[in-house]
Amino acid sequence: MGYSREVYDAAIAELGRRRTNASAKAAALREHMIEKHPRIRELELEMAGASVRVARAVLNGGDVTAAVEKIKTQNLSQQAELAEILSREGIHSPNFEPNYACPICQDTGYIGNRMCECFKLLLREEAFRRLSYMGMMKDADFHSLKLEYYPDTPDPRGVSPRRRMAEVLEYCRNYAADFDEKSPSLLLRGATGTGKTHTSLAIAREVVERGFGVIYGPMQKLLHQLEKEHFGRDDGNSEDMMIDCDLLILDDLGAEFSTSFYNSCLYNLINSRMLDGKPTIISTNLDKNEILDRYGEQISSRIIGTFVPLTFIGKDIRLIRLRNEI
């Protein structure tokens, strides 16, 4: 997949940061060890002088082979002594080689002329991050979504919102913790302010932390981006990325403008990901009938027929928070 110049620059900068960081850590460790065991510095100097001593032995003439052999033996015993000191400290690389994030390419991003997998992964993550809106709610995680926000008194159907939401949130927490490419798609449904956005962001955060490629965004914003690219007002391949990512989260289905272009984009995203077996999460205020009315049979049957439905109930959490009721 091709990426923009900015994505490449950002990934290359990150590789640079990783190399600098690895070298700085190795240098700091060496300094610390020398301070603790001054003998290390002496051994390093003695070993560094070995080639000079060999050259001198050659220049001096006499039994060069015996002299070189003696220097070699000394060198080996110095190496062993150094390795011994360091291994007692739990260090197994006597030359204090940097501990690179990717030992295969040593954080250069290339193995010969071939791009390393770590570089490909960085490009992918960077591209997804740029397309996502995860900064929207900085504190959105599972800890900050408190069950106390949901009333414990049963509603007219005899259901306690708090008890129901405890189950829903438990499901979502496990979903994020166990997420893999075979996870099901989810439909988070419920009235405004019942915690759907917060929950989907919490899932997004955790799945990203677990190393998966996630694109998260409000429907309107993501579809608008596709529109700009489709009509040539912006470069990019957002559609490919939205189809390709491990988890696509479309927040607030139904809040976007209703246009046939948006509907065809939505159909393509849902259908392509379904065919690839990739999970998608959709949150919406619409109920099943409203989804059917607005999006028609083709889109609705895919969402309603294959997504695991999770219903959010309760009062508007945002109002409760604003009023400081809790």
Ligand SMILES: [Zn+2]
């Ligand atoms: Zn690598």
